[in-house]
Amino acid sequence: MTKFNHANLTVTYIAPITPFRPLEGRKYTLSHSDTTGKLFLTVGPEYSYSTTTVAKDEVFAEWVQSMGEYSLYGRVHVSSGEFDEQQSGVRFMIFKKEMDLALTAIVYGDQVFYKSFPWLLDAPIYIQFDSIYPEFKKVLYYGTPRQYLASLRGQKVT
Template sequence: MSKFKPEKLSVKYIPPATAFEPVDSRKYTLTHSDMTGELYLSIGNSYDYQAINYKMRDEVLADWITVNGEYLLYGKAYISNGEFDKNMSRIRYMIFKKEMDLALTGLIYGDRSFYTNYPWLLDAPIYVQFASVYPEYSEIAYYGTPRKYLNIARRKRIDKTQV
């Protein structure tokens, strides 16, 4: 897994969303630069479709949803809808699986102020859907809670200051 570097994360709020609201319909678009390793997070009431590279489709989308009255963070990683062959889909799937912890750390850390007003969401489950026409690369996986990813980011900051 690549290491999370807070200084390489840029966060943009799309109005009317702010660092503190809303919970319902709060959506995240996380993209990155392969060249610089920078992460770009957009937070709003809709996904930041302008930030998505439709040729690469290497973004992670997520939003807060309720299931049976409880909130969960539901992420999506696009593997293939048939435009990538099975081998390329396998490679994409493996890369997404390998880098998902980094992506979720950036997504959660980038919205850390949000949890000040909603601390109970720190223990909400995170699920990520890997979407593919190939059944072996199509799944929904559990990824822990936001608290886990804030702890990862906090440890990285502590490690950095001790160097």
């Protein structure tokens, strides 16, 4: 995994979403620059789809409620047929390898939000890998926001 550097993260909020509210409808789009290594997090009421990225390398996530409990549910695009099985496998492995970095950026970039909703620090994070190839079409558990913030601070987050 690439090491997270907060100086390489740019966060943009799109109204009516603010660093503090609301929870409902809060969507995250994380993109990156392969040349600079910079990460770009957009937090808004809609996903921010790139018009320049052909490979569809963004990570999309949102807070979803099921049976009274919230989880951060994300998704990434592995392949819908534009990549063959071998290329899709490479994309799947890269997404898996870099997902901790992506989730660290999302959680760190929106960390003020957790002051308004501290109980979400312990919400589960799930990532859906979308692919036409069954071996890459999965939903994986990635811990909690608290774990990502704690790993950055080297201590427990309160």
